Amino acid sequence: NSHSVDLVVASSVDPDGDPISYLFQIDTSEGFDSPALMESGDISQVDGQNTSWHVDGLLENTWYYWRVRASDGMSQSPWSYGKFFVNAENEPPATPNVVNPGNGSEVSDITPVLEVTPVTDPDSDNVTYRFMLYSDSEATQLVAQGETSEPRWQVPVELSNRSTYYWTCQAVDEHGLSGEAMPLAQFVINIGEMIPDHLGLTPETQEVEVGQAFRLTVKVLDSDGQLVEGFNGSVSLSVDQGTINPSTLTGFVNGVWDGQVIIDGVYNVDVTITAQADSGITGETGPITVTCALPLPPERVYPEDNATINKGDITFTWNVREGTRSYDIQVASDNETKDVIYQASDITAAFIQVPSSELGDLLQPGETYYWRMRSVGECGSGNWTEPWSFKIPFVEPELTLTYPVGGESVAAGSTVTIEWSYQGDVGDTIKIRYNTGGRRWNTIATGVDVTSGSYDWTLPSTLSGRCRIKIESEENRTIYSTGGYFNVE
DSSP, rough: EEEEEEEEOOOOOOTTOOEEEEEEEESSSTOOOOOTOEEEEEEETTTTTTTEEEEEEEETTTEEEEEEEEEOOOBBBOOOEEEEOOOOSSSOHHHEEEEEEEEEEEESSSEEEEEOOOOOTOOOEEEEEEEESSSSSOOOOOOEEEEEESSSOOOOOOOOOHHHHHHHEEEEEEESOOOOOOOEEEEOOOOOOOHHHHHEEOOOOEEETTTHHHHHHEEEEESSOOOOOOOOEEEEEEEEOEEEEEOOOOTTOOOEEEEEEEEEEEEEEEEEETTTTEEEEEEEEEOOOEEEOOOOOOOOEEOTTTEESSSSEEEEEEEEOOOOOOEEEESSSSTTTTSSSEEEEESSSSEEEEOOOTTTOOOTTTTTEEEEEEEEEETEEEOOOOOEEEOOOOOEEEEEEEEEEEEEOTTOOOEEEEEEEEEEESSSSSEEEEEEESSSSSSEEEEEEEEGGGGEEEEOTTTEEEEEEEEEEESOOOOOOOOOOEOOO
């Protein structure tokens, strides 16, 4: 669903009493350079009233940046900026997943810690985690409950040994809206000594992808193959090659152990049970085969291939690829991307805004540049995309004196604001001079920042008659602008 908003500004005042109009812009990019940019056109100010612009088509759960400036037809004010987040509908947070104790596991603590995966809220609200512990599988006999800001909670009451419990958790946003509760997970409190006979390890063989959790069930059995309760020992696992991350290992008996393989290969897992009254028994799984698939390249959005963009801060955007951990980007001056002039890695968002000092200032008007990306997953980097090109347009450098331009009347000894506009590369500074007739030009100021757009000049009290102003680039004297004569009284 789309939404609308009224952007409102207070009335501005023009020192010359000229009519004022406003230009609004709104975009999903802070650099105001994405395809979503919308512009109001000139909106005239009505005296005594605020000025507003009604905007439709805004997307839910999206940040918007907007700005506005005033104009009297001769010059413009600086931009005024604002931003807001569209959140018209409150949506529930996601459902957490069980971390520990896993479903069907045994624990040796009568006040265990229950842990779930962290979740995020689609409206960017803060979330809390509501834990509920039951003594029956129908979740009708509540034993304890609690709500925390962290995705873990320690049971506040002592549980009974040799007893089975069931627990669940749901996330709640700061407005009290709760998400769906995760399915009930079961665990057994099992504390005490037992002497094992042999192990039951299931499944014997598994096949999983890199980064995917695999599950190994360890059961301590007697000579008849029956489950032995109350074993007080520890579990150790070893792997014949590669790297496995055993997040929950010691003491995890008669239950489920979740591991994660971070490189591909074929593994055999050796399991050893050590008891107080026994030197230990061992068992070994069959092969656990781990496969690896490289992530697909990202789908680029902006700038499009063969696009023309302006210098300054440049925002590159793309669509997120499932199974991707981060992204790499390169910008080069050749289509074979051998001459790389900018690169970035470990980008986790679907965009990157590159400051002009890192890229935009290096780009030459009229030249073509190329950018490419690749996705990075759990098992490595994918292929680079084909380079897309973009061009920086060439703008003819020009200085334009906008005040005084001739015909004005000013008083000797008063202060006159000299104003100008410019486009293209006219250099960083300008020289300002005046002439009262003839060939001689008198210097008013040097080293003036061209981006300031104005300079306050106090006329000499002895100056009278006609006078005119000239502004000139200090880096290229062929770029200048001269006004007509104005009268000094």
